[in-house]
Amino acid sequence: MASGLRPGGRVVIALSGIDGAGKSTLAMLMARELDRVGLPAKIIWSRPGMRLGLVGRLGGAAKRLFGQDSSTGVERIGRGEPAASLASRRGPLGWAWSMLVALSFVRDARGQHRRERGILIYDRHRLDALVTLDVVYEGVHLRLQRALVSRLLPKADLTLLLTIPAHAALARKPGDMFVQAVLERQSDRYSALRSEVPGLHELDATRPAEELAAEAFRLVAAIGSHR
Numbered sequence: 001m002a003s004g005l006r007p008g009g010r011v012v013i014a015l016s017g018i019d020g021a022g023k024s025t026l027a028m029l030m031a032r033e034l035d036r037v038g039l040p041a042k043i044i045w046s047r048p049g050m051r052l053g054l055v056g057r058l059g060g061a062a063k064r065l066f067g068q069d070s071s072t073g074v075e076r077i078g079r080g081e082p083a084a085s086l087a088s089r090r091g092p093l094g095w096a097w098s099m100l101v102a103l104s105f106v107r108d109a110r111g112q113h114r115r116e117r118g119i120l121i122y123d124r125h126r127l128d129a130l131v132t133l134d135v136v137y138e139g140v141h142l143r144l145q146r147a148l149v150s151r152l153l154p155k156a157d158l159t160l161l162l163t164i165p166a167h168a169a170l171a172r173k174p175g176d177m178f179v180q181a182v183l184e185r186q187s188d189r190y191s192a193l194r195s196e197v198p199g200l201h202e203l204d205a206t207r208p209a210e211e212l213a214a215e216a217f218r219l220v221a222a223i224g225s226h227r
Helices: 023-036 056-067 075-079 091-115 124-134 141-154 164-172 178-197 209-225
Strands: 010-018 040-043 119-125 158-163 201-205
Touching: 010 023, 010 124, 010 209, 023 040, 023 091, 023 119, 023 158, 023 209, 075 124, 091 124, 091 141, 124 141, 124 158, 124 164, 124 178, 158 209, 164 178, 201 209
Parallel strands: 010 119, 010 158, 040 119, 158 201
Antiparallel strands: none
């Protein structure tokens, strides 16, 4: 595997799946094992609607000005609130806001990417961003936003999709941001979009995390052997 990583180069591993699938746990286990064998590994995390920086602060200020709920749209929809009930999910405002969110996400991910070298483990990547846009910004015309995410996000050398039933994912993170109905919508979108990611490998996320990490490590090793 080491021969597949040039000095100063990068290998991008994307971990995808619904909330509660175990992406963060797998990312930490993979990074630890890669570091153990002398391969530098860094975890990159970003998500549309999170880590918005100035855009988020301006959005928060506007909500306070108009006396609206200060929670993010991601949080409100995650709790089961219909997307159509949010002004930021309707009409020209919804389109403009989702565009700012998509661009902020790409900027954040690319910024983290540029600062790191070695094996970059994305705890969420292209597939997850598309699912988030479709679920959290439902009702908005997202063709351009989705195209920008697909084109501008650093390409993955390997995508691992962690599959798990929504009820099992929720049981792992009780009281998390997303209710079961929203997790089921996420799962439906992953199923619909998975064909858009070439070379995707599915992992049964109901298995023990250590087993998943061992299988993921073998898949990463295979990348190096073919480079």
